[in-house]
Amino acid sequence: MKTVLHRVAALVLAVLCVVGLPVPQASATPATRYTNPIAERRADPHIFKHTDGFYYFTATVPEYDRIVLRRATTIQGLASAPETVIWRKHSSGEMAAHIWAPEIHFINGKWYVYFAAGRSDDIWRIRMYVLETSNANPLTGAWTERGRITTPWDTFSLDASTFVNNGVRYLIWAQQEPGISTNSNLYLARMGANPWTITGTVTRLTVPTLAWETRGYKVAEGPTVLQRNGRIFLTYSASATDANYCLGMLTASASADLLNASSWSKSANPVFATNAATGQYGPGHNSFTVSEDGLSDVMVYHDRNYRDINGDPLNDPNRRTRVQKVYYRADGTPDFGIPVPDGATPVRLKAYNTDRFVRHWEYRAKLEANVSPLADSQFKVVQGLAGSGTVSLESTNFPGYYLRHRDLEFWVDRNDGSSTFRNDASFSQRAGLAASSAVSFESLNYPGRYLRHSNGLIVLQAVTDAQGRADATFALE
Structure with missing residues (x-):
């Protein structure tokens, strides 16, 4: 044929x-069409396409008490895939509150989940932690707690993610640095002997200073990277987690010294933000995956379908996971467009x-x-x-x-x-x-x-x- x-x-x-x-x-490139939302009440979504033909999906649950995982052979299939609880919060002490923003990665033949957690005696003492399993299927594997990721300061830190560039594995994360009056900034370091240890220089990549980064709170968090066209595009979330939440972007050449902060340039405006016409509010905390045919990049993110929230947005459970195709401009930079309406993607x-x-x-x-x-x-x-x-x-x-x-x-x-x-x-x-x-x-x-x-x-x-x-x-x- x-x-x-x-x-x-x-x-x-x-x-x-x-x-x-x-x-x-x-x-x-064939049209990449999905039906949004992919998952209700699932925030900070992360989808990883593995070589076994499965997509693996994890996200923050509104109870902030466990880590869940789904898998399917298609992105749309994740919407109806059964969900497995792979880990629950501790009953007291460390890792006993605010279980946030899990990410799943496959590194050197093993599965790792990065996540943030608070303590039972101080739920806002948020730090970063790592789980590991060597089971081929992470939904059925036994998970080992590899402990906390240590950084130069014992301060509020979260949203660890990892990527490899030119053979070097890096960790990126958000943290509150002593002496800087922000809620969180973005940092980068090389990984050391294992996927839960950093080594060498820690570079501060950006501090939220622009108007759209400081609405409600001074926030830069949820970093993730898209590696295309000889460049590294690092998207991050900014401002409060209500309708002000949006995505910013840093860009560096893939051949640059990534640990030199001057290698990175910040976009002057948000690259993805609330759109009242399409009924999408506070899009953010994204990740990237690829379409089933491998020809299109797909952005994964959460938002709400209403603007007004009663009380603290973190107590509102209705952030949901959505996806849409990433397009590229003639100069090779990504164009995320706007958060598209619910239903079939355009x-x-x-x-x-x-x-x-x-x-x-x-x-x-x-x-x-x-x-x-x-x-x-x-x-x-x-x-x-x-x-x-x-x-x-x-x-x-x-x-x-x-x-x-x-x-x-x-x-x-x-x-x-x-x-x-x-x-x-x-x-x-x-x-x-x-x-x-x-x-x-x-x-x-x-x-x-x-x-x-x-x-x-x-x-x-x-x-x-x-x-x-x-x-x-x-x-x-």
């Missing part, structure tokens, strides 16, 4: 060359014959490269407004607005509830007219006419030749 498909693809390319049409770009429509995307600009649909903001080019493919058997394309950053044709041009308009609108915004999704691995969208009320690009605009036209078929074909990224 693969041989036949390869021959067909080669024939398509040959025809395009003969008739002088543009040859399609290299195959696009896609981008990438033209088959040019490296450009369908986007809306002042509500008109256009074709453009390097779209900013990213969400202008993201659409949810939902059941058609005109009924089953059709699809509609709902704007991500303007929920309730849909891509619809009006006077044979396309706009993003609010659904007015009329039958005319429902029909104008509903399509039959077909296999791509120029490539079966892509898609085309045929108008419901104008059969034979397709959504296609023409002179940079998105229009509704009949398709009568090879050029038209190519213009009416899109990859869903």
Whole structure:
């Protein structure tokens, strides 16, 4: 079958060359689509994809009293996977309160869980600890307490994570440093002889000083890294854990001396924040994993679907785990966009014959490269407004607005509830007219006419030749 498909693809390319049409770009990354939330009442989520084909998921539970673990062969499968308690808090003394932010890692043939915990006699005496098991399946293994991670100061510390760069394993974490009037800063050190010991220089990477880092509390916490395009992108959470919670980012070259603080630059603004339009508040404490096909990075994070909280946000149990695809700008930096609405994650429509995307600009649909903001080019493919058997394309950053044709041009308009609108915004999704691995969208009320690009605009036209078929074909990224 693969041989036949390869021959067909080669024939398509040959025809395009003969008739002088543009040859399609290299195959696009397939759309990574999930349904959010992945898990209710699970904060500080961490998903690790292992070589055994399983995704392993752990997170903070609202009772702050145990560490849980799930596994599944898909990210979406984690939503319904059974959950195992692998460790419970002590009845007294150390590790007896505020069991927070577990992360699971596979290091040198063993599983490790990093977490933070307080004491029964002082629940805010938060420190970092490590569990270990050598069992191939960490859900059934016996876990050994490897004790506390020792740092230069015996102060509030949490959110340990680890990564390897150029053969060197590092630990990153958040801590309150004596003499600095913040709740927590970010630190980096090399790992020593084992995964619970640091060695050598400890580098302070950043102190929360900007307005968006200091709302409610002066916080930099929850560090995690994304290693791509010759750089290390370190995201972290800032401000209070209510709707002010957001993500910042530090960036360093992968070839730089990471223990030199000047190797890192801080983004001036949050890279991911509350979005009232999509109904997502306080997104933060993220991690990264990869899609099932290994072609897309996926950001994992928590948020709430409401703004107002009674009392201390830490006592509100309704943070939930969510995921969405990470996109990259032309300069190789990640673009996290906005926290997308609940339900199916959106896609981008990438033209088959040019490296450009369908986007809306002042509500008109256009074709453009390097779209900013990213969400202008993201659409949810939902059941058609005109009924089953059709699809509609709902704007991500303007929920309730849909891509619809009006006077044979396309706009993003609010659904007015009329039958005319429902029909104008509903399509039959077909296999791509120029490539079966892509898609085309045929108008419901104008059969034979397709959504296609023409002179940079998105229009509704009949398709009568090879050029038209190519213009009416899109990859869903």
